[in-house]
Amino acid sequence: MSLGLIQEYEMKLSPPGCHPGANWYRVFIAMVNDISEVFPYLNADLKGLVDYDHQSKILLWSPGGKEKIEKIYAFRAHEIGITPISDRDEAKEFTGKIIDIVNDVWNRRGEIQPKFEGNRPLPSALDIYKLLPRTNCKECGFLTCMAFAVALRNDFNTLSLCTYMPEDAFLKLVSQEQ
Numbered sequence: 568m569s570l571g572l573i574q575e576y577e578m579k580l581s582p583p584g585c586h587p588g589a590n591w592y593r594v595f596i597a598m599v600n601d602i603s604e605v606f607p608y609l610n611a612d613l614k615g616l617v618d619y620d621h622q623s624k625i626l627l628w629s630p631g632g633k634e635k636i637e638k639i640y641a642f643r644a645h646e647i648g649i650t651p652i653s654d655r656d657e658a659k660e661f662t663g664k665i666i667d668i669v670n671d672v673w674n675r676r677g678e679i680q681p682k683f684e685g686n687r688p689l690p691s692a693l694d695i696y697k698l699l700p701r702t703n704c705k706e707c708g709f710l711t712c713m714a715f716a717v718a719l720r721n722d723f724n725t726l727s728l729c730t731y732m733p734e735d736a737f738l739k740l741v742s743q744e745q
């Protein structure tokens with residue numbers, strides 16, 4: 568039996584930066600190996616709301632679809648983020664589930680037609696900007712929230728730089744059919 572793509576990882580719980588005192592967390596699953604090769608197969612196989620940027624190597628997934636967004640998964644080359652998470656037990660449960668899903672899709676990739684396209688066209692920088700708190704706190708390394716919005720429009724990889732961005736709202740925005 569194949570061991571799967573993800574064999575070693577580290578799970579970290581992080582409080583939601585934009586809601587101090589809120590009772591939910593984000594989980595970050597960090598991996599040493601690059602898992603982006605599986606993204607086109609996940610993009611083709613996952614059910615629900617999926618969007619993918621092949622160039623930036625970022626894939627967003629909500630299993631419940633647009634009408635029922637309960638969990639958001641953000642896949643990057645060396646990290647999977649899950650939000651919202653209520654506590655450490657739920658973090659462990661969902662970490663185990665998503666590792667199993669990724670490894671299962673990887674092991675079945677010979678039967679899956681990979682899909683490299685995401686949902687296009689991209690939203691405008693202004694639409695992205697409207698999702699941000701607009702505090703210009705500079706924690707992301709950009710001088711303003713608008714500068715970050717422009718960068719994010721061009722490269723989804725920058726999504727993780729702003730911990731205040733609500734990933735569920737961002738996923739809805741990038742997945743809009745136009």
Ligand code: SF4
Pocket residue numbers: 699700701702703704705706707708709710711712715716728729730731732
């Ligand atoms: S985009 Fe950058 S400046 Fe704006 S809230 Fe997020 S971290 Fe702060």
